[in-house]
Amino acid sequence: MAGALRQNIALSRAREERGYVDASVAVDIPSNVSRVSVQVPPWTTVDEAQGFDRQSGSQRFVWTGAADRPTLKLTVPAEKPRPGAAGTTTVDVGEWAILEAPNLLTQWRHRGEEPTFERRLVVDDEGIASSDGGLVYLGPHREHTRRAAGQRIRLVEPRAASLRESPDDILDALAHAARELRVSGRDDEVVGIAAPTRPVNWGPGGLHAGGNAFWARDSSRLDKPNATWVHEYVHTRQEFGTDASMKWIVEATAVYYATRLTYERGVISADECHAALNASTCETDALGAPVSWSSAHVPYRKGSRVVSWLDRQLREYGTATLADVLASMNRYSDGSITDPTTLSEVIDGGTDAIGFRDFKRIVAAAVGDEPGSRSFRPIEKQLNSAVNSAGVPGETSPPGVSDVSSDPVAEPVAATDATELLDEAFGERYGNEVVEADGRIDEGTVFGDGDDGSLIEESDVFGSEEDDGGSVSDDDTTVRIETSGSDVTIAGDVDDADVERTESGISVDTFGSTIEVDTSGMDISVSTSGGTSTEVSVSGDGISVESSGGDVTVSTTGGIDVDGDVSVSTTGDSGVGGDSTSGLGFVPRDRCDDGEPNG
Incomplete structure (x- = not known):
C-alpha cells in the first residue's frame, strides 16, 4: 500500500x-x-x-x-x-x-x-x-451550524460583525438551497463567513473561494432577488469547468437559482422574481463571446434570462430540468459520467472544459434526445441564437412561478446603457451585484477612478432613522453623496439607487429613496423614477435635474436647468423663463407623447 x-x-x-x-x-x-x-x-x-x-x-x-x-x-x-x-x-x-x-x-x-x-x-x-x-477566518467569533441534505453548513459570525439577518434565517435559506438544489456537487461541509462591513472597504459584497467556502457581507439581505447568501452558496455546488463559450453559465445559474429559491421561500413576490429573470439589458450580446460583451454583467442579466427560459422549456419537453443538466456537467467534471449507453462521448476533445457544443449535447441527453433532431430543434435553435448572436428568449415566468400581474413590473436596478467610461473606471451593478472585470462582486462595491486613482465607495447603510419598533426602516433609506473634485463617497441601500459616472459628473437614479447631494466643483445629474423626493445643493457651475412625477427641491448659488414637473425653491430672486444673476432661471419644455423634448 x-x-x-x-x-x-x-x-x-x-x-x-x-x-x-x-x-x-x-x-x-x-x-x-x-x-x-x-x-x-x-x-x-x-x-x-x-x-x-x-x-x-x-x-x-x-x-x-x-x-x-x-x-x-x-x-x-x-x-x-x-x-x-x-x-x-x-x-x-x-x-x-x-x-x-x-x-x-x-x-x-x-x-x-x-x-x-x-x-x-x-x-x-x-x-x-x-x-x-x-x-480562512482568524479571530474571535461564534459558529452556528445546521445539517441539511447530508451537508454540514457552518456559519461563522465574527465578533466584529453586525448581521442584518439573524443566523437562524441565514441558515434556513442555506439549508433550503442545500435541499432543493439537486445538481450534485455537494461537499460534506460548506463554510460561510459573515464579513464585517466596517472598517473594511470591501470590493465585493460576497466571494466564493476554493470548493466549499464563501463570505458575504454582514449587511447582506435575504429578501431580495439574487440574495447574496444564496448566490454564493450556489457557486459551491458548481464543480464543472467551462471554456470561453460557456463562461456565462456560472453566473447565470447562480443568479437564477438564488432568485428562484428566494421566491420559493416566500420572501419575494412572483412579480419580483419574474422581473429579475426577464431583464432586457444586454439582450443583444452573444453569450458565447465574452471578448465582445458590452459590459461585464452580460451573464448576470441575459444569461439568467436564458437559463430561466431553458429550465421551463425542459420541463415542458418532458421530465428533465435545468438541475439535471448541471448535475451532468458536475458529474462529467468529477469523472463519474461513465455509462456509455446514456452519455457516450458527450464531451469533445477529452477535456473537462465544457464548451457550447458539449452543453447542447448534455441538454439533449437530459431529455433523451440529441442535437439536430427534429424534436429538439426548437430548443437548439433558440440556444444557438442566444449564445452565438443577438437572440434572446421571449419573456417567460420561471418554472413554478405564477403568472405576473398585467401591470408593468420594474426591472431590478441596473446600470443600463453604461458608458465606456463607467465600464472602465467603476465596473457595473446588477441588482445587488456589481461585476468588475471577470469577477463577481455582490451587494456594493469600491470602485477605482480611472483618472486619478481615487475611490468611489458604495456600502450598505440602511438609513439613519428608526421606526416605531426601534429598528432601521427600509422606507427611510437615504442615499447620500458627498464629493469634492473626483473623490466620492456614497452611503445608502445600494439596491435602491444607481450611481453612474458621466462625462460631466455623476448621475444618480433612485427608485423610491431620498437623495441628498452635496458637491463642490462638479456637475451632477439626478434622475428619479417617480414618487420620490430629491434635494440637491451645489456651489458649482450648475445642476441638471430630471423628474418623472417626483417632488424635486433645488437650492443653489449657480444656475439651474430644470426638466419635468417640479417645485423649485431658491434663496435669491427667481424668474420663470428669464435670466437672473442672483436667482433662478427656469425654462419648461414641452414634451411629446414618448417623453422626448420637442424640437
Whole structure:
C-alpha cells in the first residue's frame, strides 16, 4: 500500500505586523519518495527553511533528504493581489482576518507505487478554515451550524460583525438551497463567513473561494432577488469547468437559482422574481463571446434570462430540468459520467472544459434526445441564437412561478446603457451585484477612478432613522453623496439607487429613496423614477435635474436647468423663463407623447 505525502499548514495571526499572517508548513515524506520540491507564491516571504534548499533566484525549495519532516516558516499577506479586481476581497485588520491559505505547488519523485497527496490545514489561533483552505477566518467569533441534505453548513459570525439577518434565517435559506438544489456537487461541509462591513472597504459584497467556502457581507439581505447568501452558496455546488463559450453559465445559474429559491421561500413576490429573470439589458450580446460583451454583467442579466427560459422549456419537453443538466456537467467534471449507453462521448476533445457544443449535447441527453433532431430543434435553435448572436428568449415566468400581474413590473436596478467610461473606471451593478472585470462582486462595491486613482465607495447603510419598533426602516433609506473634485463617497441601500459616472459628473437614479447631494466643483445629474423626493445643493457651475412625477427641491448659488414637473425653491430672486444673476432661471419644455423634448 502506497504511503501519503502530507503537506501540513498551520496559520495564525502575525502579532507584530498588521496585514500579515504566519504560516508554518511541514511536509511528511513517505520512504519511497526520493525528491520533493515546494513552490511558494511570489508575494509570500520565507522566513526560515529547515531541511529545504532554496533554488537560486526563485521561490522554489527542494528537500535536501537530510530531514524526515522538512519545514518552512512563512509570512503571508492577508490581502492577496488580484489583477483587475477593484476593492478588498481578503484582509487582516488586527483583531480579525479573512484570507486564503497559501497554495504551495508540491512536486515529487517516487519509486514503486505512487503515494497519495494530502493537504491538511489547521488554525493555530481562534478561527475556522474551509477544508481546502479556500477561505480562512482568524479571530474571535461564534459558529452556528445546521445539517441539511447530508451537508454540514457552518456559519461563522465574527465578533466584529453586525448581521442584518439573524443566523437562524441565514441558515434556513442555506439549508433550503442545500435541499432543493439537486445538481450534485455537494461537499460534506460548506463554510460561510459573515464579513464585517466596517472598517473594511470591501470590493465585493460576497466571494466564493476554493470548493466549499464563501463570505458575504454582514449587511447582506435575504429578501431580495439574487440574495447574496444564496448566490454564493450556489457557486459551491458548481464543480464543472467551462471554456470561453460557456463562461456565462456560472453566473447565470447562480443568479437564477438564488432568485428562484428566494421566491420559493416566500420572501419575494412572483412579480419580483419574474422581473429579475426577464431583464432586457444586454439582450443583444452573444453569450458565447465574452471578448465582445458590452459590459461585464452580460451573464448576470441575459444569461439568467436564458437559463430561466431553458429550465421551463425542459420541463415542458418532458421530465428533465435545468438541475439535471448541471448535475451532468458536475458529474462529467468529477469523472463519474461513465455509462456509455446514456452519455457516450458527450464531451469533445477529452477535456473537462465544457464548451457550447458539449452543453447542447448534455441538454439533449437530459431529455433523451440529441442535437439536430427534429424534436429538439426548437430548443437548439433558440440556444444557438442566444449564445452565438443577438437572440434572446421571449419573456417567460420561471418554472413554478405564477403568472405576473398585467401591470408593468420594474426591472431590478441596473446600470443600463453604461458608458465606456463607467465600464472602465467603476465596473457595473446588477441588482445587488456589481461585476468588475471577470469577477463577481455582490451587494456594493469600491470602485477605482480611472483618472486619478481615487475611490468611489458604495456600502450598505440602511438609513439613519428608526421606526416605531426601534429598528432601521427600509422606507427611510437615504442615499447620500458627498464629493469634492473626483473623490466620492456614497452611503445608502445600494439596491435602491444607481450611481453612474458621466462625462460631466455623476448621475444618480433612485427608485423610491431620498437623495441628498452635496458637491463642490462638479456637475451632477439626478434622475428619479417617480414618487420620490430629491434635494440637491451645489456651489458649482450648475445642476441638471430630471423628474418623472417626483417632488424635486433645488437650492443653489449657480444656475439651474430644470426638466419635468417640479417645485423649485431658491434663496435669491427667481424668474420663470428669464435670466437672473442672483436667482433662478427656469425654462419648461414641452414634451411629446414618448417623453422626448420637442424640437
